[in-house]
Amino acid sequence: QIFDNIQILPGGNGGGVVEGLMRIARLRRAIKRADPDQIVCVGTFADLMVSLVAPNRKSLLTVHGNYTMLLGESKPAWILRPMLRWRFARSLVVAPAQGVADDLIKNFSATNVRVIHHGVDGEEITRLADATPRDLPAEPYILAVGRLAKQKDYPTLLGAYAKAREKGLTFPLVIVGDGPERTEIESLAKQLGLTGQVRFLGHRDNPYPYMKQARFLVLSSLWEGFGLVLIEAMALGIPCVS
Numbered sequence: 001q002i003f004d005n006i007q008i009l010p011g012g013n014g015g016g017v018v019e020g021l022m023r024i025a026r027l028r029r030a031i032k033r034a035d036p037d038q039i040v041c042v043g044t045f046a047d048l049m050v051s052l053v054a055p056n057r058k059s060l061l062t063v064h065g066n067y068t069m070l071l072g073e074s075k076p077a078w079i080l081r082p083m084l085r086w087r088f089a090r091s092l093v094v095a096p097a098q099g100v101a102d103d104l105i106k107n108f109s110a111t112n113v114r115v116i117h118h119g120v121d122g123e124e125i126t127r128l129a130d131a132t133p134r135d136l137p138a139e140p141y142i143l144a145v146g147r148l149a150k151q152k153d154y155p156t157l158l159g160a161y162a163k164a165r166e167k168g169l170t171f172p173l174v175i176v177g178d179g180p181e182r183t184e185i186e187s188l189a190k191q192l193g194l195t196g197q198v199r200f201l202g203h204r205d206n207p208y209p210y211m212k213q214a215r216f217l218v219l220s221s222l223w224e225g226f227g228l229v230l231i232e233a234m235a236l237g238i239p240c241v242s
């Protein structure tokens with residue numbers, strides 16, 4: 001047993017000034033009530049605010065993505081960057097991959113970063129993969145799993161898939177996931193003449209049956225913190241292209 005007690009305290013991101021101040025107040029009260037020996041911070045809000053509301057408490061920061069990329073189009077990036085540099089320079093930070101750690105050291109003044117890779121429960125994934133959803137393709141197919149958002153770079157994936165079909169690839173491309181760019185990505189598939197060849201299944205709480213039956217999984221992301229979907233697919237013995 002590592003900890004006698006683990007509690008989830010209120011955090012969150014986004015919202016206006018008033019909502020943000022209310023969230024900070026709730027966090028301050030929760031920390032005081034829990035009286036923790038150690039605080040593990042997850043997310044930008046926690047990484048920044050815990051030091052302000054509980055400056056005398058031990059805290060461990062965790063970063064799960066590449067902050068340079070994450071802040072690339074963020075409107076408040078101009079103020080978040082110096083705040084994050086100040087925080088990371090004075091804290092122990094845990095990252096899931098060396099690339100994330102390198103970004104923190106090079107661009108955010110972090111001086112004490114440890115890498116702890118994410119893991120998966122192989123037995124649980126194998127169990128869930130035995131399900132048989134009604135829309136599971138019967139013929140061989142290629143699979144992509146992830147949010148339909150800029151980070152996942154589906155335009156590059158569709159362009160590569162169209163060129164591969166010109167060279168004789170016959171497997172359909174199945175995409176499991178949903179997101180803000182779904183309409184644009186579906187339109188691009190039509191423009192590339194891939195109607196019927198690219199199948200958008202939407203979000204699935206259990207993507208593992210689709211992984212298990214795929215010929216291989218492809219991940220075309222512009223950036224990832226760790227790319228957990230690759231490990232999940234490999235846990236099922238599925239080859240990956242990334």
